[in-house]
Amino acid sequence: MTPGRLWAVARRLLGMALTLLATSFLVFSSLYLAPGDPASFLVRGRSASPQELAAIRHQYGFDDPFPVRYWHWLDGVLHGDFGRSYLFHQSVGEVLWSRLPATLLLVGVSTLLIAVVGIGVGIVGALRRGTRTGSAVLLLVTVGAAVPSFVAAIVLRSVLGVRLGWFPTIGNGTGVLDRLHHVVLPAIALSVTFMALVTRVTRSAMLDELRREHVEVALSRGLPRRTVIRRHVLRNALGPIVTVCGLLVSGMLVSTAIVETAFGMSGIGSLLVQSVDELDFQVVQAIVLLVVAAFVVVNTLVDLVYPLIDPRVRAAGGAR
Amino acid sequence: MPPLEMPLLEYDGLRVELPGTARPILDGVTLSVAAGEAVALVGESGSGKSVTARAALGLLPSGARTGGQVRVDGTDLVGADAARLRAVRTGVASMIFQDPRAGINPVRRVGDFLTESLRLVGGRTRAEAEARALELLTAVGLPDPARHLRQYPHQLSGGMLQRVMIAGALTADPQLLLCDEPTTALDVTTQAEIMAVLGQLQRDRGLGLLLITHDLDLAAATCDRIYVMYAGRIVETGTAADLLAIPRHPYTAGLLGSSPPLEGTPGRLTPIPGAPLSLAEAASGCAFFARCRFAQPGRCDLTPPVLTSPVLTPPVPTLPVPAPAAPTLVACHRADELIEENR
Ligand SMILES: Nc1ncnc2c1ncn2[C@@H]1O[C@H](COP(=O)(O)OP(=O)(O)O)[C@@H](O)[C@H]1O
Numbered sequence: 001m002t003p004g005r006l007w008a009v010a011r012r013l014l015g016m017a018l019t020l021l022a023t024s025f026l027v028f029s030s031l032y033l034a035p036g037d038p039a040s041f042l043v044r045g046r047s048a049s050p051q052e053l054a055a056i057r058h059q060y061g062f063d064d065p066f067p068v069r070y071w072h073w074l075d076g077v078l079h080g081d082f083g084r085s086y087l088f089h090q091s092v093g094e095v096l097w098s099r100l101p102a103t104l105l106l107v108g109v110s111t112l113l114i115a116v117v118g119i120g121v122g123i124v125g126a127l128r129r130g131t132r133t134g135s136a137v138l139l140l141v142t143v144g145a146a147v148p149s150f151v152a153a154i155v156l157r158s159v160l161g162v163r164l165g166w167f168p169t170i171g172n173g174t175g176v177l178d179r180l181h182h183v184v185l186p187a188i189a190l191s192v193t194f195m196a197l198v199t200r201v202t203r204s205a206m207l208d209e210l211r212r213e214h215v216e217v218a219l220s221r222g223l224p225r226r227t228v229i230r231r232h233v234l235r236n237a238l239g240p241i242v243t244v245c246g247l248l249v250s251g252m253l254v255s256t257a258i259v260e261t262a263f264g265m266s267g268i269g270s271l272l273v274q275s276v277d278e279l280d281f282q283v284v285q286a287i288v289l290l291v292v293a294a295f296v297v298v299n300t301l302v303d304l305v306y307p308l309i310d311p312r313v314r315a316a317g318g319a320r
Numbered sequence: 321m322p323p324l325e326m327p328l329l330e331y332d333g334l335r336v337e338l339p340g341t342a343r344p345i346l347d348g349v350t351l352s353v354a355a356g357e358a359v360a361l362v363g364e365s366g367s368g369k370s371v372t373a374r375a376a377l378g379l380l381p382s383g384a385r386t387g388g389q390v391r392v393d394g395t396d397l398v399g400a401d402a403a404r405l406r407a408v409r410t411g412v413a414s415m416i417f418q419d420p421r422a423g424i425n426p427v428r429r430v431g432d433f434l435t436e437s438l439r440l441v442g443g444r445t446r447a448e449a450e451a452r453a454l455e456l457l458t459a460v461g462l463p464d465p466a467r468h469l470r471q472y473p474h475q476l477s478g479g480m481l482q483r484v485m486i487a488g489a490l491t492a493d494p495q496l497l498l499c500d501e502p503t504t505a506l507d508v509t510t511q512a513e514i515m516a517v518l519g520q521l522q523r524d525r526g527l528g529l530l531l532i533t534h535d536l537d538l539a540a541a542t543c544d545r546i547y548v549m550y551a552g553r554i555v556e557t558g559t560a561a562d563l564l565a566i567p568r569h570p571y572t573a574g575l576l577g578s579s580p581p582l583e584g585t586p587g588r589l590t591p592i593p594g595a596p597l598s599l600a601e602a603a604s605g606c607a608f609f610a611r612c613r614f615a616q617p618g619r620c621d622l623t624p625p626v627l628t629s630p631v632l633t634p635p636v637p638t639l640p641v642p643a644p645a646a647p648t649l650v651a652c653h654r655a656d657e658l659i660e661e662n663r
């Protein structure tokens with residue numbers, strides 16, 4: 001790596017750190033300003049005297065000034081301590097940790113679907129343009145992009161789950177195969193729209209690249225068409241494809257809230273819904289931070305990978 | 321035809337027509353290049369030169385209706401299957417495209433461009449292919465070839481990149497080189513260098529060369545014979561010397577009058593009036609009719625003129641034309657009368 005390239009990477013990483021810091025501030029202050037007194041939540045179901053409430057506030061640090069509370073919270077977060085969940089009487093870390101595997105599986109399978117199906121169908125759509133297959137792809141894209149994930153979830157559950165009984169309709173499952181079996185429908189529901197978007201971007205990027213003169217030059221040199229498609233058309237179309245995949249995957253955590261709730265899965269998404277409902281502030285803060293961190297980290301990774309995909313960007317100092 | 325005389329490249333009445341157009345892109349193009357011979361195809365932009373050149377590699381516009389034949393080394397490429405096309409593309413003919421920036425994949429290394437066909441089609445190892453690439457880059461006069469192999473196209477100048485393109489065309493060890501305006505995208509000094517490299521390679525390797533250009537003087541400086549194309553038809557052909565000395569078609573004369581000479585002081589330039597015939601315009605007679613200052617209504621606009629030998633060949637004592645090698649042919653209704661006026 002050249003010094004210029006190193007500097008560009010360092011700048012990118014610094015930018016990522018600053019974004020995360022700013023996010024943490026926003027997340028913390030928005031909940032600080034939110035209505036509702038966490039102390040009265042803590043004593044819900046019991047009657048508490050003002051003295052008891054004051055004691056709880058003091059114990060949890062609710063009466064400290066804002067900057068102090070932010071600093072304590074941030075210091076904890078940096079050490080992996082996100083506070084305690086009022087709802088579960090556990091540390092937030094433990095709560096998240098127990099929910100994370102299910103969500104990671106869901107996001108992972110969805111990512112795989114987006115990459116394999118989305119890109120694959122997009123390639124077919126580009127290469128078969130003007131044929132019946134090509135029109136079918138366009139139709140799929142239009143319909144797929146218009147289906148919200150909660151609608152997809154309801155339809156998939158009732159048809160493939162309840163009516164045909166091919167897939168379980170509720171819960172996470174136990175054991176590897178059972179978990180995979182449970183995650184199929186939620187993953188499809190989660191990724192329908194995203195697959196359609198990736199298909200559309202792949203198709204149009206491929207069509208753009210197919211028109212390039214260097215593709216004709218490669219063909220004129222006797223390279224087989226499949227080789228030219230792979231080495232020159234798909235290769236050159238990767239830039240927009242990777243960018244859009246990164247954007248979609250990094251934003252996917254948010255959408256898990258709907259899908260996990262619809263399929264009664266216990267994951268980060270359903271936890272978010274639950275903890276918002278129950279005013280479990282510390283958990284909400286941690287999840288929002290996690291969602292933003294995933295977004296920022298994945299997109300920074302895409303930015304760092306991009307110059308490897310398009311060397312012309314490297315020449316421009318790694319900035320797009 | 322006896323096999324000894326079989327040209328390396330031979331177009332026989334090639335016709336290419338796209339649906340929804342008023343006239344064919346190419347209409348009965350007949351042209352030949354013998355082994356080791358340098359031939360130019362000259363015409364304004366849009367006349368069909370590139371389509372002609374691409375047809376020699378079996379690259380026809382998709383959806384086009386075609387007629388006639390294009391034989392390369394005896395193989396007809398019109399309607400040939402993929403295997404046959406590949407055989408011609410990898411062993412017989414190569415093309416150098418006009419703009420190397422557009423013609424070389426910008427996200428792959430120069431070395432990749434040069435070695436990919438050797439490795440993926442020629443079955444050479446990476447090391448063998450790279451050795452060959454270095455050899456070819458040296459042959460086209462690129463200094464420090466080892467460094468350029470690792471570079472990306474955007475790190476090279478246009479002239480350097482065109483040398484890479486030429487080296488790329490040579491990887492197949494072709495007998496026939498098709499050059500589609502190889503210098504048009506370059507600046508003037510680089511143009512001369514690239515033409516010198518091409519001329520050198522053509523002579524050294526005994527390549528058949530089809531040079532496509534809009535510059536009649538450049539064509540004459542590099543090539544033995546010239547074909548002049550207008551609106552998808554060959555309107556005149558002959559030896560370079562003959563064509564330049566006595567342009568028989570008003571269009572050829574117009575081309576000569578509209579380009580500055582290679583040497584000497586440029587005289588008065590008179591551009592050909594009007595614009596070339598678009599694909600949406602059909603001509604009932606001579607396609608050049610609307611722009612020709614000798615056009616005679618009622619004569620030139622009735623039937624398309626046929627490419628024939630002019631009856632009154634004027635005496636050219638200084639330039640004895642070897643009659644069977646390259647007879648002058650011209651497609652003009654008034655060619656016989658105009659020879660004197662055109663000079
Ligand atoms: N693939 C194609 N599809 C449609 N029209 C084409 C195609 N290739 C060439 N043409 C048309 O054919 C005519 C001749 O083009 P071309 O051979 O590129 O001209 P030249 O190289 O002499 O400038 C032009 O009018 C051009 O627009």
Ligand SMILES: [Mg+2]
Nearest residue numbers: 369370500501
């Ligand atoms: Mg052209």
